[in-house]
Amino acid sequence: MQPVVSLNNILVTRGDSFKLSVGRLALQPGLIYALTGANGSGKSTLLRVMALLTPAFEGTIEFSGNKTNNPAQQRQKVTLVEQSPYLFKGKVIDNLNYGLKLRGIDSNERSRRIKTTLANVGLEGFEQRQAKELSGGEIQRVALARALALKPELLLLDEPTANIDSSSLQGYESLLRDLPKYGVTVVFSTHDPSQSQRLGDQVLRLENGRLLSSPQQRLDERRNLYGT
Amino acid sequence: MTVWVSLYTSSCAIVIAALLGVPIGLWLGLNRFRGRQLLLALLNTLMALPTVVVGLLLFGLLSRQGPLGPLGLLFTPLAMIAGQTVLATPIVANLVLAAVTGADQRIINTALTLGASRFQAAVQLLREIRFGVMAAVIAGFGRVIAEVGVAMMLGGNIRNSTRTMTTAIALETSKGEFAFGLALGMLLLSVALLVNLFLNVLQQR
Numbered sequence: 001m002q003p004v005v006s007l008n009n010i011l012v013t014r015g016d017s018f019k020l021s022v023g024r025l026a027l028q029p030g031l032i033y034a035l036t037g038a039n040g041s042g043k044s045t046l047l048r049v050m051a052l053l054t055p056a057f058e059g060t061i062e063f064s065g066n067k068t069n070n071p072a073q074q075r076q077k078v079t080l081v082e083q084s085p086y087l088f089k090g091k092v093i094d095n096l097n098y099g100l101k102l103r104g105i106d107s108n109e110r111s112r113r114i115k116t117t118l119a120n121v122g123l124e125g126f127e128q129r130q131a132k133e134l135s136g137g138e139i140q141r142v143a144l145a146r147a148l149a150l151k152p153e154l155l156l157l158d159e160p161t162a163n164i165d166s167s168s169l170q171g172y173e174s175l176l177r178d179l180p181k182y183g184v185t186v187v188f189s190t191h192d193p194s195q196s197q198r199l200g201d202q203v204l205r206l207e208n209g210r211l212l213s214s215p216q217q218r219l220d221e222r223r224n225l226y227g228t
Numbered sequence: 229m230t231v232w233v234s235l236y237t238s239s240c241a242i243v244i245a246a247l248l249g250v251p252i253g254l255w256l257g258l259n260r261f262r263g264r265q266l267l268l269a270l271l272n273t274l275m276a277l278p279t280v281v282v283g284l285l286l287f288g289l290l291s292r293q294g295p296l297g298p299l300g301l302l303f304t305p306l307a308m309i310a311g312q313t314v315l316a317t318p319i320v321a322n323l324v325l326a327a328v329t330g331a332d333q334r335i336i337n338t339a340l341t342l343g344a345s346r347f348q349a350a351v352q353l354l355r356e357i358r359f360g361v362m363a364a365v366i367a368g369f370g371r372v373i374a375e376v377g378v379a380m381m382l383g384g385n386i387r388n389s390t391r392t393m394t395t396a397i398a399l400e401t402s403k404g405e406f407a408f409g410l411a412l413g414m415l416l417l418s419v420a421l422l423v424n425l426f427l428n429v430l431q432q433r
Contacts, residue, residue, distance in 0.1 A: 053337050072345040080341045086334035089356055098352070099342035150343065 002064060004029045004154050004185045005050060005078070010059035012045055012209075020045045020209045022059075027154070027187065030180040034200025035189040042209040043189040044083075047156045050187065051080035064153065076103060078154040083162055085143030087131035092118070092142050095131060099150045117149040122171060136163045141172075148184070155179065157188035161195070173199060231415065234392040237305050237383075238373040241312030242320075245372075246365045249317045253324025253364070254350055258336070271325070274318035279311075279377030286311050287381050303384035308392075311378035316368035323367055327360030328353065359430050366427050373419060393419075 003026035012020040020042040027033060035043050048054035050061065052075045063077050079099075088095050096114045105113075118126055121141040134142060140163050147155055157176075164172050176199055179186050187204075190196050196203050205212040256267065288294050290302040290310075301307045335356050339349035354361060372378075376394040383390030385399060393416045400409035 051341050053340055072343070075340060076343040078341075079343075080337075082334060082337070084334075086332055086338045088335075088338070088352070098339070102343045102348065146342065 001028055003027055004064060006062050007050070008060045008062075010049060010056045010061070012042075012049060012054060013057050018209060020049065022046065022049075022211050025204075025211060027185055029153075029185050030183065031185060031201040032176065032180060032199055033185075033187040033202050033204055034196030035187055035204045035206065036191075036193065036196050037189075037206035041206040043206055044158055045209070046206065047080055047158050047187065047189060050154070051075070051078055051156050053080065076150075077152060078156065079147040079150055079152040080156040080158065081140075081143050081147050081160060083159040085139060087134070087139055087142060087146075090131060091127065092123075092129045092131060092134075093127040095142060096127075096146050096149050099146065103150065113149045113151075114145075117145040120148065121145045121175060122168075137165060137168055140164060144175075148179075148182075151182070151184070153183075153185060155184050155186045157186065159190065160188050161190070161192075229388050230391045230393050230396045230412070233305065233390065234373055234394070234416075234419075237308045237312060237379070237392065238369060240309045241372050242316055242365060242369045244309070244313045245316035245320050245368050248313070249320025249364070249368070250324050250354070250361060252317070252321040253326075254328055254354065256321070257325045257328025258350060258353075268325075271318050271322050275322050277315065277318070279315060279375040280381065281377075282311050282314050283378045283381030286314070286378070290382065302382065303386060303390060305383070305390055307382040308379055308390060311382045312372040312375070315375060315378060316372050319368040319371055320364045323364030324361055327357045327364065330360070331357045362430055363427055366423055366430075370420060370423050373423075374416065 006024070006026040007022050008024055010020065010022040010025075035046065037043050045054060049056055052061070052071050063074050088098060093114060096117070097110060100110045100113065114127060118124055121144050123138065123141055123145065126138075126142070131139075131142070140160070144157075144160070160176070161169055161172060173195075176186060176188065188199070256264065256271070286307065287302070289296045290299070290307055291297055292302070301310070331353060335353050336349045339352040340346070344352060374394065376398060379385070379390070379392045379395050380398065383392065383395065385391050385395040391399075393412055397409045397412045397416070400406075400412065
Protein backbone atom coordinates (compact mmCIF):
# COMPACT_ATOMS: atom_id res chain seq x y z
CA MET A 1 0.00 0.00 0.00
CA GLN A 2 1.16 3.52 -0.65
CA PRO A 3 2.52 5.12 2.49
CA VAL A 4 0.75 8.17 3.95
CA VAL A 5 4.05 9.89 4.40
CA SER A 6 7.61 8.89 3.69
CA LEU A 7 10.72 10.56 4.99
CA ASN A 8 14.00 10.19 3.15
CA ASN A 9 17.38 11.04 4.63
CA ILE A 10 16.02 13.75 6.89
CA LEU A 11 18.61 15.75 8.77
CA VAL A 12 17.65 18.50 11.20
CA THR A 13 20.21 20.75 12.84
CA ARG A 14 19.81 23.80 15.01
CA GLY A 15 22.74 26.12 14.74
CA ASP A 16 25.74 23.83 14.89
CA SER A 17 24.10 21.16 16.97
CA PHE A 18 22.60 17.99 15.60
CA LYS A 19 18.94 17.40 16.37
CA LEU A 20 17.57 14.57 14.29
CA SER A 21 18.48 12.17 11.54
CA VAL A 22 16.06 9.77 9.90
CA GLY A 23 17.28 7.61 7.05
CA ARG A 24 14.03 6.23 5.76
CA LEU A 25 10.63 6.10 7.38
CA ALA A 26 7.38 5.26 5.63
CA LEU A 27 4.12 5.31 7.56
CA GLN A 28 1.37 3.01 6.33
CA PRO A 29 -2.23 4.22 6.29
CA GLY A 30 -4.64 3.23 9.03
CA LEU A 31 -2.03 2.39 11.65
CA ILE A 32 -1.21 3.88 15.03
CA TYR A 33 2.47 4.55 15.58
CA ALA A 34 3.83 5.04 19.07
CA LEU A 35 6.91 7.24 19.21
CA THR A 36 9.04 6.64 22.27
CA GLY A 37 12.35 7.85 23.59
CA ALA A 38 13.89 9.78 26.46
CA ASN A 39 13.54 13.54 26.92
CA GLY A 40 15.53 15.33 24.26
CA SER A 41 15.71 12.28 22.01
CA GLY A 42 14.00 14.21 19.22
CA LYS A 43 10.39 13.09 19.48
CA SER A 44 8.90 16.57 19.25
CA THR A 45 11.37 17.51 16.52
CA LEU A 46 10.38 14.49 14.43
CA LEU A 47 6.69 15.32 14.88
CA ARG A 48 7.28 18.93 13.86
CA VAL A 49 9.25 17.86 10.81
CA MET A 50 6.39 15.59 9.76
CA ALA A 51 3.94 18.43 10.41
CA LEU A 52 6.08 20.59 8.09
CA LEU A 53 6.57 23.14 10.86
CA THR A 54 10.31 22.58 11.29
CA PRO A 55 12.17 22.61 8.01
CA ALA A 56 14.64 19.81 7.48
CA PHE A 57 18.18 20.84 6.65
CA GLU A 58 18.44 17.93 4.24
CA GLY A 59 16.13 15.28 2.88
CA THR A 60 12.60 15.03 1.53
CA ILE A 61 9.14 14.39 2.89
CA GLU A 62 6.50 12.99 0.60
CA PHE A 63 2.79 12.85 1.34
CA SER A 64 0.89 10.13 -0.50
CA GLY A 65 3.61 10.16 -3.10
CA ASN A 66 3.65 13.91 -3.77
CA LYS A 67 6.81 15.84 -3.10
CA THR A 68 6.23 18.85 -0.84
CA ASN A 69 6.23 21.68 -3.29
CA ASN A 70 3.58 23.91 -1.80
CA PRO A 71 4.00 23.68 1.99
CA ALA A 72 0.63 25.33 2.74
CA GLN A 73 -1.24 22.77 0.64
CA GLN A 74 0.73 19.82 1.95
CA ARG A 75 0.25 21.01 5.50
CA GLN A 76 -3.51 20.58 5.10
CA LYS A 77 -3.02 16.81 4.99
CA VAL A 78 -1.39 16.64 8.38
CA THR A 79 -2.17 18.18 11.75
CA LEU A 80 -0.13 18.30 14.91
CA VAL A 81 -1.65 18.58 18.38
CA GLU A 82 1.01 19.93 20.70
CA GLN A 83 1.63 18.71 24.21
CA SER A 84 0.11 21.88 25.65
CA PRO A 85 -2.06 23.09 22.82
CA TYR A 86 -2.98 26.71 22.19
CA LEU A 87 -6.63 27.59 21.75
CA PHE A 88 -7.47 30.77 19.91
CA LYS A 89 -9.33 33.40 21.92
CA GLY A 90 -13.07 33.20 21.64
CA LYS A 91 -15.39 30.25 21.67
CA VAL A 92 -14.74 26.55 21.18
CA ILE A 93 -16.70 26.68 17.94
CA ASP A 94 -14.42 29.44 16.59
CA ASN A 95 -11.44 27.19 17.21
CA LEU A 96 -13.00 24.29 15.37
CA ASN A 97 -14.18 26.51 12.54
CA TYR A 98 -10.75 27.98 11.85
CA GLY A 99 -9.16 25.12 9.92
CA LEU A 100 -12.47 24.14 8.30
CA LYS A 101 -12.94 27.65 6.91
CA LEU A 102 -9.39 27.62 5.55
CA ARG A 103 -10.34 24.52 3.60
CA GLY A 104 -13.40 26.23 2.18
CA ILE A 105 -15.90 23.86 3.78
CA ASP A 106 -19.47 25.20 3.74
CA SER A 107 -21.26 26.12 6.94
CA ASN A 108 -23.69 23.18 7.03
CA GLU A 109 -20.89 20.66 6.74
CA ARG A 110 -18.85 22.67 9.25
CA SER A 111 -21.49 22.63 11.98
CA ARG A 112 -22.21 18.95 11.31
CA ARG A 113 -18.55 18.01 11.69
CA ILE A 114 -18.11 20.19 14.76
CA LYS A 115 -21.08 18.57 16.47
CA THR A 116 -19.89 15.03 15.80
CA THR A 117 -16.23 15.61 16.64
CA LEU A 118 -17.07 17.36 19.90
CA ALA A 119 -19.29 14.41 20.76
CA ASN A 120 -16.46 12.03 19.83
CA VAL A 121 -14.10 13.64 22.33
CA GLY A 122 -16.81 13.72 25.00
CA LEU A 123 -17.46 17.45 24.86
CA GLU A 124 -21.01 17.45 23.54
CA GLY A 125 -22.57 20.91 23.50
CA PHE A 126 -19.33 22.77 24.20
CA GLU A 127 -19.62 24.89 21.03
CA GLN A 128 -20.45 28.17 22.77
CA ARG A 129 -18.01 27.79 25.69
CA GLN A 130 -15.25 30.38 25.97
CA ALA A 131 -11.82 28.85 25.35
CA LYS A 132 -10.25 30.64 28.30
CA GLU A 133 -12.73 29.10 30.75
CA LEU A 134 -11.83 25.50 29.95
CA SER A 135 -9.82 23.17 32.18
CA GLY A 136 -6.50 21.66 31.06
CA GLY A 137 -8.06 18.35 30.08
CA GLU A 138 -10.86 20.09 28.19
CA ILE A 139 -8.34 22.22 26.29
CA GLN A 140 -6.53 19.04 25.29
CA ARG A 141 -9.72 17.50 24.01
CA VAL A 142 -10.89 20.63 22.18
CA ALA A 143 -7.49 20.71 20.47
CA LEU A 144 -7.92 17.07 19.48
CA ALA A 145 -11.43 17.79 18.18
CA ARG A 146 -10.10 20.80 16.27
CA ALA A 147 -7.60 18.51 14.56
CA LEU A 148 -10.02 15.61 13.98
CA ALA A 149 -12.68 17.82 12.41
CA LEU A 150 -10.23 18.50 9.60
CA LYS A 151 -10.09 14.77 8.77
CA PRO A 152 -6.33 14.81 8.29
CA GLU A 153 -4.59 11.91 6.57
CA LEU A 154 -1.97 12.03 9.28
CA LEU A 155 -2.61 13.06 12.86
CA LEU A 156 0.41 13.80 15.03
CA LEU A 157 -0.02 13.93 18.80
CA ASP A 158 2.77 15.14 21.03
CA GLU A 159 2.36 13.51 24.47
CA PRO A 160 -1.42 13.54 24.10
CA THR A 161 -2.16 12.11 27.54
CA ALA A 162 0.37 14.12 29.57
CA ASN A 163 -2.31 16.56 30.76
CA ILE A 164 -5.15 14.07 31.02
CA ASP A 165 -6.07 12.92 34.50
CA SER A 166 -6.18 9.20 35.16
CA SER A 167 -9.98 9.06 35.30
CA SER A 168 -10.39 10.27 31.71
CA LEU A 169 -7.33 8.46 30.39
CA GLN A 170 -9.19 5.30 29.44
CA GLY A 171 -11.82 7.16 27.42
CA TYR A 172 -9.12 9.15 25.67
CA GLU A 173 -7.15 6.04 24.78
CA SER A 174 -10.15 4.24 23.38
CA LEU A 175 -10.85 7.33 21.30
CA LEU A 176 -7.30 7.18 19.90
CA ARG A 177 -7.66 3.48 19.21
CA ASP A 178 -10.76 4.18 17.11
CA LEU A 179 -9.13 6.78 14.88
CA PRO A 180 -7.90 4.41 12.15
CA LYS A 181 -11.55 3.52 11.55
CA TYR A 182 -12.03 7.05 10.25
CA GLY A 183 -9.10 6.65 7.90
CA VAL A 184 -6.67 8.59 10.06
CA THR A 185 -3.08 7.50 10.52
CA VAL A 186 -1.82 8.44 13.96
CA VAL A 187 1.62 9.05 15.39
CA PHE A 188 1.71 9.82 19.09
CA SER A 189 4.70 10.32 21.33
CA THR A 190 4.76 8.98 24.85
CA HIS A 191 7.00 8.37 27.84
CA ASP A 192 4.96 5.44 29.00
CA PRO A 193 6.26 2.14 27.57
CA SER A 194 3.07 0.31 28.53
CA GLN A 195 1.00 2.91 26.68
CA SER A 196 3.07 2.53 23.55
CA GLN A 197 2.53 -1.23 23.68
CA ARG A 198 -1.15 -0.83 24.50
CA LEU A 199 -2.02 1.61 21.74
CA GLY A 200 0.66 1.40 19.11
CA ASP A 201 0.40 -0.94 16.15
CA GLN A 202 4.06 -0.14 15.65
CA VAL A 203 6.61 1.37 17.96
CA LEU A 204 9.18 3.88 16.75
CA ARG A 205 12.08 4.37 19.15
CA LEU A 206 14.25 7.45 19.07
CA GLU A 207 17.59 7.70 20.80
CA ASN A 208 19.76 10.81 20.58
CA GLY A 209 17.99 11.94 17.45
CA ARG A 210 18.27 8.61 15.63
CA LEU A 211 15.54 6.16 14.84
CA LEU A 212 16.48 2.82 16.41
CA SER A 213 14.15 0.50 14.63
CA SER A 214 12.17 1.53 11.65
CA PRO A 215 8.91 -0.39 11.34
CA GLN A 216 10.17 -2.11 8.23
CA GLN A 217 13.15 -3.43 10.13
CA ARG A 218 10.89 -4.76 12.83
CA LEU A 219 8.84 -6.60 10.26
CA ASP A 220 12.01 -8.03 8.76
CA GLU A 221 13.19 -9.15 12.17
CA ARG A 222 9.90 -10.85 12.79
CA ARG A 223 10.13 -12.61 9.44
CA ASN A 224 13.65 -13.82 10.28
CA LEU A 225 12.43 -14.97 13.64
CA TYR A 226 9.79 -17.18 12.11
CA GLY A 227 11.99 -18.13 9.20
CA THR A 228 9.58 -16.88 6.54
CA MET B 229 -12.75 74.86 14.16
CA THR B 230 -9.35 74.37 15.80
CA VAL B 231 -10.68 71.29 17.58
CA TRP B 232 -11.93 69.94 14.29
CA VAL B 233 -8.58 70.58 12.54
CA SER B 234 -6.77 68.80 15.37
CA LEU B 235 -9.04 65.77 15.21
CA TYR B 236 -9.11 65.66 11.42
CA THR B 237 -5.33 65.83 10.83
CA SER B 238 -4.52 63.49 13.70
CA SER B 239 -7.12 60.93 12.61
CA CYS B 240 -5.90 60.92 9.01
CA ALA B 241 -2.30 60.63 10.20
CA ILE B 242 -3.04 57.74 12.55
CA VAL B 243 -4.91 55.78 9.89
CA ILE B 244 -1.93 56.01 7.53
CA ALA B 245 0.48 55.32 10.39
CA ALA B 246 -1.50 52.20 11.35
CA LEU B 247 -1.51 50.95 7.76
CA LEU B 248 2.28 51.35 7.67
CA GLY B 249 3.21 50.60 11.29
CA VAL B 250 1.20 47.45 11.92
CA PRO B 251 2.77 45.47 9.04
CA ILE B 252 6.23 46.78 9.93
CA GLY B 253 5.86 45.74 13.57
CA LEU B 254 4.43 42.37 12.59
CA TRP B 255 7.19 41.73 10.08
CA LEU B 256 9.96 42.71 12.50
CA GLY B 257 8.39 40.60 15.22
CA LEU B 258 8.08 37.43 13.15
CA ASN B 259 11.31 37.40 11.16
CA ARG B 260 14.92 37.00 12.17
CA PHE B 261 17.49 38.31 9.72
CA ARG B 262 20.83 40.09 9.56
CA GLY B 263 20.55 43.75 10.39
CA ARG B 264 17.37 43.29 12.42
CA GLN B 265 18.99 44.66 15.56
CA LEU B 266 20.06 47.73 13.62
CA LEU B 267 16.50 48.27 12.39
CA LEU B 268 15.17 47.90 15.92
CA ALA B 269 17.63 50.49 17.20
CA LEU B 270 16.63 52.79 14.36
CA LEU B 271 12.95 52.33 15.18
CA ASN B 272 13.60 53.17 18.82
CA THR B 273 15.45 56.30 17.81
CA LEU B 274 12.62 57.33 15.51
CA MET B 275 10.20 56.89 18.38
CA ALA B 276 12.05 59.54 20.33
CA LEU B 277 12.28 61.88 17.35
CA PRO B 278 11.70 65.50 18.45
CA THR B 279 8.64 66.82 16.68
CA VAL B 280 10.42 70.02 15.62
CA VAL B 281 13.12 67.94 13.90
CA VAL B 282 10.48 66.14 11.84
CA GLY B 283 8.91 69.52 11.16
CA LEU B 284 12.26 70.92 10.10
CA LEU B 285 13.12 68.06 7.76
CA LEU B 286 9.73 68.02 6.08
CA PHE B 287 9.83 71.82 5.89
CA GLY B 288 13.05 71.45 3.92
CA LEU B 289 11.39 68.98 1.57
CA LEU B 290 8.13 70.88 1.11
CA SER B 291 9.27 74.50 1.07
CA ARG B 292 9.23 76.24 -2.24
CA GLN B 293 12.92 75.63 -2.98
CA GLY B 294 12.71 72.07 -1.68
CA PRO B 295 12.45 68.94 -3.87
CA LEU B 296 8.70 68.64 -3.24
CA GLY B 297 8.12 72.39 -3.33
CA PRO B 298 6.16 72.45 -6.61
CA LEU B 299 3.41 70.41 -4.95
CA GLY B 300 2.56 73.46 -2.86
CA LEU B 301 1.87 71.42 0.25
CA LEU B 302 3.57 73.59 2.84
CA PHE B 303 1.15 75.21 5.31
CA THR B 304 -1.70 72.90 4.34
CA PRO B 305 -3.40 70.21 6.44
CA LEU B 306 -1.86 67.63 4.10
CA ALA B 307 1.64 68.67 5.16
CA MET B 308 0.63 68.33 8.79
CA ILE B 309 -0.81 64.89 8.16
CA ALA B 310 2.46 63.85 6.48
CA GLY B 311 4.51 65.09 9.43
CA GLN B 312 2.27 63.47 12.00
CA THR B 313 2.36 60.20 10.10
CA VAL B 314 6.15 60.25 10.36
CA LEU B 315 5.80 60.79 14.09
CA ALA B 316 3.19 58.11 14.72
CA THR B 317 4.41 55.27 12.48
CA PRO B 318 7.46 54.33 14.62
CA ILE B 319 5.32 54.33 17.76
CA VAL B 320 2.70 52.08 16.21
CA ALA B 321 5.36 49.78 14.71
CA ASN B 322 7.29 49.54 17.96
CA LEU B 323 4.27 48.81 20.13
CA VAL B 324 2.94 46.25 17.64
CA LEU B 325 6.39 44.66 17.64
CA ALA B 326 6.25 44.48 21.44
CA ALA B 327 2.80 42.90 21.27
CA VAL B 328 4.00 40.32 18.71
CA THR B 329 7.08 39.50 20.80
CA GLY B 330 4.96 39.16 23.91
CA ALA B 331 2.32 37.04 22.19
CA ASP B 332 2.05 33.33 22.84
CA GLN B 333 4.74 31.63 20.76
CA ARG B 334 2.38 28.79 19.84
CA ILE B 335 -0.08 30.93 17.90
CA ILE B 336 1.75 30.86 14.55
CA ASN B 337 2.43 27.12 14.62
CA THR B 338 -1.14 26.39 15.68
CA ALA B 339 -2.50 28.35 12.73
CA LEU B 340 0.02 26.71 10.36
CA THR B 341 -0.78 23.17 11.46
CA LEU B 342 -4.50 23.83 11.02
CA GLY B 343 -3.75 24.60 7.38
CA ALA B 344 -3.02 28.32 7.23
CA SER B 345 -0.47 29.86 4.89
CA ARG B 346 2.26 32.01 6.44
CA PHE B 347 0.24 35.12 5.64
CA GLN B 348 -2.99 33.71 7.08
CA ALA B 349 -1.10 32.68 10.22
CA ALA B 350 0.21 36.22 10.63
CA VAL B 351 -3.32 37.58 10.24
CA GLN B 352 -4.52 35.14 12.90
CA LEU B 353 -1.73 36.33 15.20
CA LEU B 354 -2.91 39.93 14.73
CA ARG B 355 -6.42 38.83 15.62
CA GLU B 356 -5.14 37.21 18.82
CA ILE B 357 -3.25 40.35 19.88
CA ARG B 358 -5.85 42.82 18.60
CA PHE B 359 -6.06 44.72 21.89
CA GLY B 360 -2.31 45.28 21.89
CA VAL B 361 -2.58 46.50 18.30
CA MET B 362 -5.39 48.86 19.21
CA ALA B 363 -3.39 50.14 22.16
CA ALA B 364 -0.49 50.83 19.80
CA VAL B 365 -2.71 52.82 17.47
CA ILE B 366 -4.23 54.81 20.32
CA ALA B 367 -0.80 55.59 21.76
CA GLY B 368 0.22 56.89 18.34
CA PHE B 369 -2.91 59.02 18.22
CA GLY B 370 -2.08 60.40 21.64
CA ARG B 371 1.30 61.54 20.40
CA VAL B 372 0.12 63.30 17.26
CA ILE B 373 -2.85 65.08 18.78
CA ALA B 374 -0.66 66.52 21.52
CA GLU B 375 2.32 67.63 19.44
CA VAL B 376 3.07 71.25 18.49
CA GLY B 377 6.26 71.16 16.42
CA VAL B 378 4.93 69.64 13.21
CA ALA B 379 1.63 71.48 13.35
CA MET B 380 3.42 74.80 13.82
CA MET B 381 6.23 74.37 11.28
CA LEU B 382 4.34 72.54 8.52
CA GLY B 383 0.85 73.88 9.17
CA GLY B 384 1.79 77.45 9.93
CA ASN B 385 -1.01 78.02 12.45
CA ILE B 386 -3.40 79.56 9.89
CA ARG B 387 -6.80 80.28 11.35
CA ASN B 388 -9.63 78.08 10.07
CA SER B 389 -7.16 76.04 8.05
CA THR B 390 -4.21 74.64 9.94
CA ARG B 391 -4.66 75.99 13.46
CA THR B 392 -4.85 73.11 15.88
CA MET B 393 -5.57 73.07 19.59
CA THR B 394 -1.87 72.96 20.44
CA THR B 395 -0.80 75.80 18.13
CA ALA B 396 -3.79 77.86 19.28
CA ILE B 397 -2.68 77.42 22.89
CA ALA B 398 0.82 78.58 22.02
CA LEU B 399 -0.55 81.57 20.14
CA GLU B 400 -3.15 82.66 22.70
CA THR B 401 -0.63 82.44 25.52
CA SER B 402 1.91 84.58 23.66
CA LYS B 403 -0.86 87.08 22.92
CA GLY B 404 -1.43 87.36 26.66
CA GLU B 405 -4.76 85.50 26.48
CA PHE B 406 -3.68 83.12 29.19
CA ALA B 407 -7.21 82.24 30.23
CA PHE B 408 -8.27 81.28 26.72
CA GLY B 409 -5.10 79.23 26.31
CA LEU B 410 -5.86 77.49 29.58
CA ALA B 411 -9.38 76.68 28.44
CA LEU B 412 -8.05 75.15 25.23
CA GLY B 413 -5.49 73.28 27.28
CA MET B 414 -8.28 71.78 29.37
CA LEU B 415 -10.07 70.72 26.22
CA LEU B 416 -6.91 69.02 24.94
CA LEU B 417 -6.39 67.36 28.31
CA SER B 418 -9.91 65.97 28.24
CA VAL B 419 -9.30 64.52 24.77
CA ALA B 420 -6.14 62.88 26.13
CA LEU B 421 -8.07 61.63 29.15
CA LEU B 422 -10.80 60.14 26.96
CA VAL B 423 -8.23 58.39 24.79
CA ASN B 424 -6.51 56.92 27.83
CA LEU B 425 -9.74 55.84 29.47
CA PHE B 426 -10.61 54.04 26.25
CA LEU B 427 -7.17 52.42 26.30
CA ASN B 428 -7.73 51.28 29.87
CA VAL B 429 -11.05 49.71 29.01
CA LEU B 430 -9.36 47.86 26.15
CA GLN B 431 -6.54 46.59 28.32
CA GLN B 432 -8.88 45.24 30.93
CA ARG B 433 -10.68 43.04 28.45
